[in-house]
Amino acid sequence: MSSTINLFMAAHHKECDELFAQAEQAVSEGDWEDGLFRWQAFADELEKHFTREEQILFPEFEQATGMTGGPTQMMRMEHEQMRSLVNEINKVGTARDMDQFLGLSESLMVTMQQHNMKEEQILYPMTDQSLTNAQEIIERMNQ
Amino acid sequence: MNLHKLSLDTIPPILTPFRFFLSALLFGVLAALLLLYSREDFWFTRWSNSNLALTHLLTIGFMLMVMMGALYQFIPVMNGQLIPGSKKLAPVIHVLMILGVLALVSGFLFSNSELFQAALAALGTASGLFALSLLPLLISRLGNQLIVYLLRVLFLVLLITLGLGLFLLLGHALPELNLPYRFYTDLHVLWGLAGWVVLIIMAVSSQVTPMFYVISEFSPRYLKILSLLIILTLVVMSFYTVFISKQSGTDSAQPFIYYTLAFLLSAELLVFVFYTLLKIAQRKRKIADVTINFYRLSMFSLLxxxxxxxxxxxxxxxxxxxxxxxxxxxxxxxxxxxxxxxxxxxxxxxxxxxxxxxxxxxxxxxxxxxxxxxxxxxxxxxxxxxxxxxxxxxxxxxxxxxxxxxxxxxxxxxxxxxxxxxxxxxxxxxxxxxxxxxxxxxxxx
Known part of the structure; x- marks a missing residue:
């Protein structure tokens, strides 16, 4: 089990990145069946990550710091941005439109990375600093 | 850490980085036009007016300008705070940079000391203001220490390169001072190319490539040790050039020491090339991407x-x-x-x-x-x-x-x-x- 929230969540970011790269690679080679299967695996894992944050980590952080309208709200808004991109990619995936798929997946990739960077550089270190029950939170998120 | 100062919604207005990017391109085009105008004569001597003008159109006009625009965009993502003055001061720095580059290049082309004086004032003010804007970040203990470390290193190297450049410019602006500016040109070039260019690529690669290409994190120990070694080697080379070879009156008085230092520097740069190429090869995002070709071309050029x-x-x-x-x-x-x-x-x-x-x-x-x-x-x-x-x-x-x-x-x-x-x-x-x-x-x- 990771020792800090930052390590635990950053490792999950990496896991999502790898699933994403596999899906994108398969689609770019025209292997839609494998690509869409892997895409679904990625989308599920991404949603799991968002849910962990929105339902467990962010409320804990907001309660501990009293900051309800700041960084966590911004991160929630970016989750919505990414969810809408994932939805669009699902649609063009069903239509098997490779150009649109790869254009949108590139956009999602960079949006996701910028979001991850803000979390890993700023938000997670802040949560590690302000939460005393980090281990318990990690265990709850891992269930 | 002051939590209330942080905002994760900090992106500067689109024009802040864009104005730097678009004018950088203009200088790139001017550089090509100058080469077209100079034709074969361009290769006559590295000290020719057109040579010096073209070099600075590319290094300050294009490279430094893009770096400034990119930093205004990149720092807030890394650090949760805009570079101070992103909205009001950045346009001033930008205009001063344009005027400074134009004055410098025309100064070289027309051998005019008044133009050099104007360039000295504009570029000196622009780089001073930009350095001042970055200071709060450089002394802060915010966020990721590795990035702050890399920025400090870059800042130091850029300061030395620009400092040497401004010193050389002073020699052009006030010829009566009789500054031995040619002597310091090699040092200026060395710090600019082996220092600033290499270290900024190292810093950007370590932060950006893991994002774009899904590459495992660059080792912080590698980044810290190698950047420190490069700077130390450059410092020793500079001291050797200024105090030993200058005193003995010739660059070749102790070629062995000089070559040993230069060999050391090239070995360090070689480590940088291979480490970066290895990282690129290990990327998990294997989809065809033109920017990977640019990356490889860059590393093979250094090699x-x-x-x-x-x-x-x-x-x-x-x-x-x-x-x-x-x-x-x-x-x-x-x-x-x-x-x-x-x-x-x-x-x-x-x-x-x-x-x-x-x-x-x-x-x-x-x-x-x-x-x-x-x-x-x-x-x-x-x-x-x-x-x-x-x-x-x-x-x-x-x-x-x-x-x-x-x-x-x-x-x-x-x-x-x-x-x-x-x-x-x-x-x-x-x-x-x-x-x-x-x-x-x-x-x-």
Whole structure:
């Protein structure tokens, strides 16, 4: 089990990145069946990550710091941005439109990375600093 | 850590980085036009007016300008705070940079000390203001210490390079001072190319490539030790040049020591090349991507420069300085900037438009994706033009008759980049107008 929230969540970011790269690679080679299967695996894992944050980590952080309208709200808004991109990619995936798929997946990739960077550089270190029950939170998120 | 000062919503206005990028391109185009105008005469001596003018159009006009714009964009993502003055001071720094570069280049072309004085004032003020804007970040203990460390190192190296540059400029601006400015030129070049260019690529690669290409994190120990070693070697080389070889009156008084230091520096740079190439090879995102080609071209250019330099230690090579300059400026630095601009600009436009459409659900479909902002085909054409122009530049050093052709392709390279970025910006303005026309919903965020 990771020792800090930052390590635990950053490792999950990496896991999502790898699933994403596999899906994108398969689609770019025209292997839609494998690509869409892997895409679904990625989308599920991404949603799991968002849910962990929105339902467990962010409320804990907001309660501990009293900051309800700041960084966590911004991160929630970016989750919505990414969810809408994932939805669009699902649609063009069903239509098997490779150009649109790869254009949108590139956009999602960079949006996701910028979001991850803000979390890993700023938000997670802040949560590690302000939460005393980090281990318990990690265990709850891992269930 | 002051939590309340942080905001994760900090992106500067799109014009802040864009104004630097677009004017950088203008200087790239001017550099190509100058080569086209100078033709074969360009390779006559490295001290010629057109040589010095073209070098600075590329290094300050293009490279430094892009770096400034990129830092305004990148720092807030890393640190949660805008660079102070991002909205009001950045346009002033930008205008001073443009005036300074134009005055410097005209000063070289017309050998006019008044123009050099104007350049000294404008570039000195611009770099001073930019350095002051970065200071709060450099002394802060915010966020990721590795990035702050890398920025401190970069800041130091850039300060020395610009400091030496401004000192040399003083020699041009006030000829009566009789400053031995030629003597310090080699140091200025050494710090600029082996210091600033290499370290900024090292810093950017370590932060950006893991994001874009899904590469495992760069080892912080590698980054810290190698950057420190490079700086130490440069410091010792500078002391040796200034205090020992200058006193003995000749550069070749103790060639062994000098060569040992230079060999050490080249070994450090070789480690940098192989580590970066290894990281690129290990990327998990294997999908075809033109920017990877730019990255590799950049690293192979540095490798070729190091090989040439080693050969030249044993065998006299004609035009070595020109070949090294082309490989390091056009090959190492501009390749990577060219590729990164394609990626960063498409992302910036996408990011700003997507943010705008969040409150307007009907507008979601109006946001172009990154590959619609700059198409893969356009990026591929860019790579071919860059590769071709760079190769022709190298060949024309030995076959000056080809200089015109090299200049034409170099012009095409910068014009194509300008076109890609300009049409991307037009698409931004057009899409923005359409998005803003959609009804807004109220959000309780």
């Amino acid at each position: 070729a420069a190091l090989m040439l330099w080693w050969v030249a230690v044993f065998l006299p090579l004609a035009h070595l300085t020109y070949l090294l300059a082309i490989l390091l400026i056009y090959g190492l630095a501009i390749s990577i900037i060219n590729g990164m601009l394609h990626k960063i600009v498409s992302f910036l436009i996408f990011l700003h438009l997507q943010k705008l459409s969040l409150k307007r659900p009907e507008a979601m479909t109006l946001v172009p994706n990154m590959k619609q902002v700059i198409s893969t085909r356009n990026s591929q054409i860019q790579f071919m033009l860059h590769l071709l122009s760079g190769s022709l530049l190298l060949i024309s050093v030995h076959y000056p008759a080809l200089t015109v052709l090299a200049a034409v392709f170099m012009l095409a390279n910068f014009c194509w980049l300008s076109w890609c970025l300009f049409q991307a910006y037009l698409l931004y303005l057009e899409s923005r107008k359409k998005i803003l026309a959609c009804p807004e919903i109220s959000m309780s965020l």
